[in-house]
Amino acid sequence: MKLTVLGCWAPYARANGACSGYLVQGEETNLLLDCGNGVFGKLQEAVDFRKLDAVIISHLHPDHFADLFSLRHALKGSFWDGSRDAKLDLYLPGEETEYSFLLQKFSDAFNIYYTEQFTNVEIGEFKVSFFSTVHLLPCWGSVVRGSTGTLVYSADTAWDDRYRQIWQGADLLLCEASGLEKDREYARGAHLTAGQAGQLAAAAAVKRLLLTHFYPEYDLAVLKQEAARYYQEVELVHEGAGYFV
Ligand SMILES: [Zn+2]
Ligand SMILES: [Zn+2]
Structure with missing residues (x-):
């Protein structure tokens, strides 16, 4: 299983970011986890969008x-020119918001499924299960199991003791680290600080910790130091880089 980081910033990107x-690839499967602003251009450096599963x-x-807006247009173009036949499977949170009403119209390019309705789903060679997170609106993290190991994606989340179990022993934890310790109060109830990400990764005994979801104005060296107090071998993702599980 290969993870390629297409983008890692929040809520806006640094220059050219x-x-x-996050593209997760197996022998024959291409799975995209999240599709934020700027991701569609980066995706095409890694894989032909027509080959997404x-x-x-x-x-x-x-x-x-x-960037689902971009992907939708690209898919519709591929149906038109015959370079792809099938709609693309898209898993969305099912709660009703102005955005979810808008995205219902995307059924011209996607087969839309609502995450709440699944505990497990098979996507090509991967088995994926979802867990609810603690965030400002309904949010789902993913556990992706392949023949070579398990990747956990935290999505956006605040602290939750359940993660000691849910993330237990993961080969790779891709974990959000939105806050520095000085902004802990700001992050409360919505996000993890880097220190909290390190603590949870250690408590869950994950084999490798990759931090992501960085505020563009932060000094990332400080962020890494704060996580490393709890999880020594912590790594920060790099855009465009590949990580193998
Ligand atoms: Zn976010
Ligand atoms: Zn969020």
């Missing part, structure tokens, strides 16, 4: 879904 977007959107904050 992108917000949340599914997209899972964790929640309806624009930094996690805004």
Whole structure:
């Protein structure tokens, strides 16, 4: 299983960067986790969008879904020119918001499924299960199991003791780290600080910790230090980089 980080910023990108977007590839499967602003351009450096098998959107904050607009247009163009036949499977949170009403219209390019209705789903060679997170609106993290190991994506979340179990022993935890310790109060109820991400990763005994979802104005060296107090081998993702599970 290969994870390619297409974007890692929130809620807006640094110059030439992108917000949340993570391509997970197996032998024959291409799965996109989140599709935030800037992700569609980066996606095409990694894979032909026509070869995607599914997209899972964790929640309806624009930094996690805004480039569905681009992907929809690209898919419709591919139906028109005959370079792709089938609609693309899209998993969305099912709660009713102004954005979810808008996205219902995307059924001209996507087969839309609502995450709440699934505990497990098979996407190509991957088995994916979802867990609800603690965020400002309904949000789903993912556990992706492949033949070579397990990848956990935290999506956006605040602290939750359940993660000691849900993330237990993951080969790779891709975890949000939205706050520095000095902004802990600001993050409360919505996001993890880097220190909290490190603590949860250690408590769940994950084998590898990758931090993501960075505020563009932060000094990321400080963010890494704060996580490393709890999880020594912590890594920060790099846009465009590939990580193997
Ligand atoms: Zn976010
Ligand atoms: Zn969010």
